[in-house]
Amino acid sequence: EIVLTQSPGTLSLSPGERATVSCRASQSVTSSSLAWYQQKPGQAPRLLISGASSRATGIPDSFSGSGSGTDFTLTISRLEPEDFAVYYCQQYGSSPPTFGGGTKVEIK
């Protein structure tokens, strides 16, 4: 199975700053089948990005995804207070689908 490694584990930033989260796959992700999810405490994950770079419905353009092959990035251009959360990447191009370990974006 494809192992996804996210870095950093925790990102400490201030509102208004830029956040960059990395997701590296142990082998190439088929057809850029890579998604990003946001999870806040006590809530279910929410889909942000699919196909490595396509924003889901209702997701602001401050969120962007990029990458291909084995290296993918989620960027939040300007952090709002509600963006502080845990972010997960998921590959769904190969079975079984797998998730990264998560990156916590916390207020500095």
Added chain:
Amino acid sequence: QVQLVESGGGVVQPGRSLRLSCVASGFTFSSYGMHWVRQAPGKGLQWVAVISYDGSNKYNADSVKGRFTISRDNSKNTLYLQMNSLSPEDTAVYYCAKATYAVGTNSELDYWGQGTLVTVSS
């Protein structure tokens, strides 16, 4: 609007069984694959199982193979997860999630339920 509501969680002894349900509304349930994903306390997300739109194709994670069975009743807009031979390692919040495709594991998950907690303990 899309809603997924899980139920059936609780405290269960090791070796016992439990069945989770997920009632869907706000979309044509019978047209989409459905997944179960779990999250152990304080941990990350782990995919558990998927079922195709008509129930004819099912896939499980190796960690639950032979113990968990995913199924669906399209007449009731309901997804199920039958969990047998439970162990403490199965303790987690179990989420049902909607796929964007009808068949297979190759799909992002665009809607999630709020989850139901399963605790396996003596």
